Amino acid sequence: MNKTWLAAAATALALTTGTVIASAAEVAGTTAETIKYSSNGEAVSPSANAVNIGGSLYLPIRAFGEATGKYVDWDEFRSSVSLTDKPELVGKYKLVAPDLAQGIKMGVGSSLTHLPGDPDNVFYTTADRGPNGEIEVNGATVRTFPLAEYTPTIYKIEIADGQIKILEQFPLKVNGTNPVTGKAGITGLPNIKGRDETPYDPKGEKELAYDPYGLDVEGLAYNPKDDTFWISDEYGPSIAHVKRDGTLIERIVPKGWTAQAATPLVTAHEALPAAYNKLRQNRGAEAVGITPDGGYMFMAMQSPLRNPNKDTDNSRQLRIIKFDLATLKPVAEFAYVAEDANQFKGLKQGDIVISDLVAVNENVLLIDERDKNAGDSAQLKRIFAIDLSNATNILGKYDDNQSAGKTLEQMSVGELKANGITPPSKRTVVDLVAFRFPYEKVEGLSLVGGDTIVIVNDNDFGVGSDLPENGTELWTFKLPYTIK
Template identity: 30%
Template sequence: MTRPTATPLAFTDEILETLALPGGALQIVRGLGSGLARGDDGSIWAIGDRGPNLKVKLAVRRYGLDHLAAHGEADGAKVMPSLAIGPALSELAIEGDRVTILRTLPLRTPAGDPLSGLPPPWGLTEREPAVALDGTLLAPDPSGADTEGVAVARDGSFWIGEEYGPSLLRVAPDGTVGARLVPEGCADWFAEAAYPIRDSLPALAARRRLNRGFEALALSDDGAALYLAFQSPLAHPDVAAHRRARHVRLWALDTATERVTAQYLYPLDPPRSFARDQAAGDLDRADIKVSELTVLGRNLLLVLERGSLTTKLYAVDLDSGAALDPRHLDPDTRPTIEELSGTGDLDLPVLAKTLILSTDDFPEIDADLEGMVMLSPRQLLLVNDNDFGTEGVATRFWRIDLPFDLPAR
């Protein structure tokens, strides 16, 4: 084998509910593709996001819900057709060329109530309005979460990243949320949450762009450091800076103190290099995202960077770009990293990256890949985000066999 090979793995989506709507049936299936992680015991875990949701225009066009059209003017508004289906973890088994679900753990509060996918009542950053099928606005939920990334600790508990806050959830092996880490100064907005809130994350995290919070998580081999990346450049000091910026902030968090100890800059590829996306239409710089991290070895990470159709996997060595001066974690520092990044005048350390794989070389591989995990030094598992089947997309797993060992130290 002189080049990577991609093998589709068989998988059958679990149907959770079918709704009869004016434009046709909406079949909701289990969501799995927002993130993958592997435990020390070899177990493989997948996480879905907030639950089934549709953009307003899709709800009108595909499902005939014309009475919802007025909500399309609200930035980020989502239709949530089945609130009973919320954030959940699923343990997977791989046998030969087939993937199956061994068990699913809905995330729950300490009282045993299922966690909702409704947005919390944020006051500083933008919030995505949630709309019911009948057109009514759904009340925010201080315990709600849009789960997007997962890492498994040595004791079987989980770290889960989410986009609304953004925030981090500490979750017990049985799916119970033990605590939520939010940006400094934001704890009051979660005052009525059904679990403890700790504002131990840098206040800067609250500058995330709408729906672009924490999507990529990975634990160091010893469990002492949690690496987390924002999905996109921050909107700091404003959305215009987000749209122009070319670098994503990557943080290292001490799992014992729950404090960020280092910040790095990951450079995004130019839009023109995402060939499949460019062939389908213009790809804006702000459409490029970091969706997954995997630890390769000490200070070595594998990063999943994507448009929609094109996904690239890059190895990065944290030693190749020194951690930034702590002042760049201060929201008052000017000019901001995002402002400097957008002008090309960024005179700061930037991570070097080595391309491992591009799906432009494998047109058969699906769009919207968000989950990635190492099966062995030469083997990866990838999965797409099927959005709970709301657009008729099936979950698809791909095994990637490499002709070389991934770098490790």
């Protein structure tokens, strides 16, 4: 938080421990240097000293929260402070799997979901569109696909004995023959020439075919009502409906998309607003979640839309859209405000992204927000619980700057307030930087039993890396409370 918020130490500790530690008479003459602190009997050192004002001790609320093992979050839209107990890291698991090819590792971890009724150590996950990279060819950067035949796949996994074990695989396919592959399987190649990235062979010399059925798989959610999955795809951006065996059923796309791509084997519903066509390439539909009752689905974009153009790449506003699964129509949209890059060292706002979400219920989501750094360079890798119950529904508004004056992405925080736009409230549930999670792309997030957070990273197939191992890790955290 930017302001220095003070709380009476006696009152605050009374709320925490049931004991008032000082009265006005007792603290008279006390100096900051002589005060000692403990929490649950253990000595602690607050990051700032208390002050003696009128015979009462005051301690900055952030210092108090940190000293007593709590996360502290400030909401400038609601002028509120949230204190949240920190979790315990209870498990670490590594993927041990053979390489797909020379220099290309097996990959999972672009998503993660736990199905109701499954054992607590069994999950479903995906990799993304397959191995890909960027190389310079004749002074231009091109996108290469060293395994163009790779089929995006849903994996059923189990965690046990420190390892991630693959139990079953469900390659994505159409009900018929994909003209690009000559069989039912799809690829991870882009959909539309001139709109999506141009795909090239490993040397960057030959342009590959586009696959209108291709998916860049990033998020995975389960609908208990019909025993199916929904996948968020960066290309469309779209959300694809998939049977448990990997067969594509239908796809939700932005208005105007179907005029550019023919997908007769998979019905495309133009239910996303046209503004979603203005996505930043490779920064599309990153996260998807479905409420436990199967009533609603949420999708989050990884980065701000280029709305109206790439000048908004450093906007703090990312979009979360809500669908009624009975009608496949959007019913709400929210302006998620990412953390301010200015509070970090050398971090660009455009490098702060959403990577996954979990729909706890219709009003509470877990959001994975992170930077683009790894290891000791990482500054932001947090799981937030957000509350949509009193956030502004902006569906159908601020999509263009012709009628609204500015698009959502063009607005400053002050302009959001001036327009009466209140984003969801946020509170930290897990700070992965504090736990020294070693990888950049924390892209899979799940919640088990309401009190266990599970995260996994995407290793990008090890392309361009020098990892001695596979480079995929799944960690589990136990919360001292239940999220509901």
